[in-house]
Amino acid sequence: MSLTLSSASLPIFRTGLANLDHCLAKAEANAAARKFDPNVLVGVRLAPDMLPFAAQIRIAGDAAKLAVARMAGIEAPKFEDNESTFAELRERIAKTQAWLETISPAQLDGREDVDITFPVGRDKTRTMKGEAYLKHWALPNFFFHVTTAYALLRHNGVDLGKSDYLLGAQAGN
């Protein structure tokens, strides 16, 4: 038995998005307990020149969605980047999860050596083979934004632990 491009991507993105959604659910409950509007967290940043929480959630989902689309050589659905509430951000995650469910392993497997060209910054592109793209770009990029979202919630006092990030709803309370 060995791993494949699909088995090394789809389950990781599915798990990561489910765990991210769990962290958002805990943040909503924490805000209710602390009696503040959770939506004030949508705009928080770790530094003035870093992207806010909402963008971290959008990009985490897009990192998964675009990685799979590029590896499969298909177009991914575009979302509007207009979420301003936790409910809308969680709906965005759910839409991404639903789209990922439409992808079959056969759309990815065997494409380890296919060239993938993708935008980097505003006016550059980069080309990597499918396997290298997954390992050295798509996965680290996905976890970067999931972890930054987690860090923003922790920085703002939400009662999360690493087990929430790793285990999601299985982490218990």
Add this chain to the structure above:
Amino acid sequence: MSLTLSSASLPIFRTGLANLDHCLAKAEANAAARKFDPNVLVGVRLAPDMLPFAAQIRIAGDAAKLAVARMAGIEAPKFEDNESTFAELRERIAKTQAWLETISPAQLDGREDVDITFPVGRDKTRTMKGEAYLKHWALPNFFFHVTTAYALLRHNGVDLGKSDYLLGAQAGN
């Protein structure tokens, strides 16, 4: 061609640690330019009940080291957790990188279905198959600590961008 337990772990950890070390080098240069001692960053935290920067670096390296050791069924070297300077933290990363170089793919491949039991928290363990452990524990855990270290540096004004995290020294300036 398909991925293997070694090809889906060793290069990812090598790249991630090299990029992490690059971020520390940039932080040292940034501290020199801003005329403060970089070692004040060793103790910074994103929340009072989160681990400090030094621990994020130690655990990032240990996440890679222990994941490989557990997947290979061998003992990893123990380090002392006593670093208090950037030089010592970078030496810790280098020691971890050097140990990873001693591991051959044959020590990992074929062990996708071997049970791995590992500590979770203080008094619990968890058991997962090698492949699931890599995908759903070891990789997310590794990137969690690398990204949290990055977030701590950014939060403290170090001039990093995501390309430093993704590309390390290749990111340019």
